[in-house]
Amino acid sequence: MNIFIKPIVESNFNKIIFKGLFLLIIWMLFFLVIPVAFKNLKRFKFFSMEFEVAQVEKEAIENIEISALKAQIMAKLSSDDMAGATITFLREDILPYKEVLKYFLYEVKESYKTHPLHASFSYKVFEKQDAPDKLKDLIEESEETAVRNKENQDNLFKKNYLVYSFSYNDEKYVTIVSSYTYAFDILDRSLFLLLHNVVGRNIENIEYMVALTKEN
Structure with a gap:
């Protein structure tokens, strides 16, 4: 049993996925608990601020929907479709890493624009010595x-x-993602970490298959 479980648990790529899923579950549970905790209240006070419970419930539901969208984006990044899209960049047995990375970043950018997130950001990939001071x-x-x-x-x-x-x-x-209107959170950190690791894994797997094909 350990022969099968240990490689899965110790894989860096799988650790990133598991960490992202764990954070997502905790995040969604938190916002599921809030409406239940306050279901018999109409309003409550926190220090000098007073909140309408209906508004708390609304924000909790919105946060769950946003978290679900980010989970869908993570699933899309790890999908066979995105692996297939990576192959289209193959040129003379070589995959240009930065081009593939920018394609994945563009796909995430477009997904963030959709309901319920409606977020916009820009991105740039620098060689580390050229990154902004x-x-x-x-x-x-x-x-x-x-x-x-x-x-x-x-x-x-x-x-x-x-x-x-x-x-x-x-x-x-260095990949730098920036936005004037959207504040990044812990799920965004996991998502972009996963993105970079998926790109590296896809390229490695495809180049390995190409090398095997040439040997045969």
């Missing part, structure tokens, strides 16, 4: 993605940032 401290802590959200979300002159540092073929890169 103003984000260097965030980049240094971004091995498993790092987030910096602005304190005042109404300030449209500043951005929220999600950063991920990674290596490919001994080259160091």
